[in-house]
Amino acid sequence: MSRWWTCLAELAESKVAEPGDDLTSLLVEHRTNGTITLDELVDTLILVLAAGHQTTINFFTNSLLALLTHPDQLELVRAGEVSWEAVTESVLAWDSPVGQSPFRYPTQDIEIGGALIRAGEPVMMSYAALGRDPAHHGPLAASFVAARDTRHLSFGHGPHFCVGAPLARLEAHIALPAFFNRFDTELAVPAKEVEPFPSLALNGIRALPAVIRPRAGAAAGV
Ligand code: HEM
Numbered sequence: 001m002s003r004w005w006t007c008l009a010e011l012a013e014s015k016v017a018e019p020g021d022d023l024t025s026l027l028v029e030h031r032t033n034g035t036i037t038l039d040e041l042v043d044t045l046i047l048v049l050a051a052g053h054q055t056t057i058n059f060f061t062n063s064l065l066a067l068l069t070h071p072d073q074l075e076l077v078r079a080g081e082v083s084w085e086a087v088t089e090s091v092l093a094w095d096s097p098v099g100q101s102p103f104r105y106p107t108q109d110i111e112i113g114g115a116l117i118r119a120g121e122p123v124m125m126s127y128a129a130l131g132r133d134p135a136h137h138g139p140l141a142a143s144f145v146a147a148r149d150t151r152h153l154s155f156g157h158g159p160h161f162c163v164g165a166p167l168a169r170l171e172a173h174i175a176l177p178a179f180f181n182r183f184d185t186e187l188a189v190p191a192k193e194v195e196p197f198p199s200l201a202l203n204g205i206r207a208l209p210a211v212i213r214p215r216a217g218a219a220a221g222v
Contacts, residue, residue, distance in 0.1 A: 058097035058204030
């Protein structure tokens with residue numbers, strides 16, 4: 001049994017004694033009614049934590065990298081000509097925090113774009129591809145523009161569409177302006193030396209070496 005599992009089972013236990021207005025308490029209610037088992041309860045908490053963690057980290061580091069390497073676009077946002085909401089969607093489209101899906105297995109033979117996929121064959125879909133597809137975004141598909149056409153699949157599609165998307169967007173709309181209004185930041189290494197995070201599914205970077213200084217006139221609190 002993993003430490004995560006044990007910690008989250010303890011959290012669930014504490015919510016039996018003291019329920020609150022939160023997801024764990026809601027799941028505990030379903031466990032008490034017998035709708036879900038303890039394993040399902042804890043695994044759901046693990047899913048939410050895992051799915052909401054590295055994805056959000058990647059979103060922020062990809063956003064910082066996009067804006068620091070395109071200072072003209074950052075200036076447009078700081079000047080109020082482009083909203084942080086638009087920047088959020090542009091980064092999601094241009095540099096999707098999740099690159100590929102986990103394997104999916106069709107239950108029957110299907111043909112997509114002239115390719116036959118047999119039932120049971122593994123399929124890996126790219127969430128990142130649409131945002132850079134010139135057929136959808138034209139010749140600027142591969143360029144970062146803060147207010148670009150923002151059709152993307154970065155939160156997935158269909159029944160498994162990211163349940164945390166509204167939270168991720170809310171975090172982005174708060175954290176990006178808070179950071180950029182408070183700090184002046186520049187990369188400490190050439191952009192091409194920023195190393196990708198080694199992962200087939202996730203699309204982020206290993207580290208973002210940067211020099212961060214307080215912005216003249218910025219309030220100390222965020
Ligand atoms: C920018 C940040 C995020 C990105 C890019 C993202 C992306 C995705 C994607 C692509 C999927 C679909 C996976 C699939 O097709 O199987 C997904 C599912 C999911 N996400 Fe997110 N996510 C983000 C933030 C979050 C947050 C903050 C939470 C929760 C706190 C979260 C919780 C989940 C869960 C629970 C699922 C599974 C939904 C299901 O299978 O029904 N995500 N996410």
